[in-house]
Amino acid sequence: MNGLRYLIIQAIDIYMFIIIIRAILSWFPVNPHSAFFRVYLFLVTITEPVLGWIRNFLRRVFPGSPFDFSPIIAIVLLNILRNLILGI
Numbered sequence: 069m070n071g072l073r074y075l076i077i078q079a080i081d082i083y084m085f086i087i088i089i090r091a092i093l094s095w096f097p098v099n100p101h102s103a104f105f106r107v108y109l110f111l112v113t114i115t116e117p118v119l120g121w122i123r124n125f126l127r128r129v130f131p132g133s134p135f136d137f138s139p140i141i142a143i144v145l146l147n148i149l150r151n152l153i154l155g156i
Contacts, residue, residue, distance in 0.1 A: 073153060080150045083115075084143050090115050091139040118142050 090111045098108045122138040122145075 076153055077150060080146050080153075084146050086111060087115050087119070087139050087142055087146075090119075115142075 090108075093108055093111065098105055119138045119142055122141050123136060126133065126137060126141070
């Protein structure tokens with residue numbers, strides 16, 4: 069069971085890292101004709117299910133907010149999940 073726990077923790081860590089990379093890249097314009105655009109699209113594709121859900125929730129709770137806190141909240145929730153798994 070420790071191997072499975074380790075694998076889940078590593079997956080959570082990698083996902084948090086990907087969310088951070090996507091958040092930083094969102095500050096810069098990405099040329100759709102560059103080779104890097106495919107990497108950016110991949111990051112968006114794998115993070116949008118979580119970030120989109122959180123973003124929709126935040127829009128209902130705080131309508132009209134000009135800031136997107138979904139990456140921060142996702143990282144906090146993933147950290148909580150990680151700590152719960154480590155505590156088992």
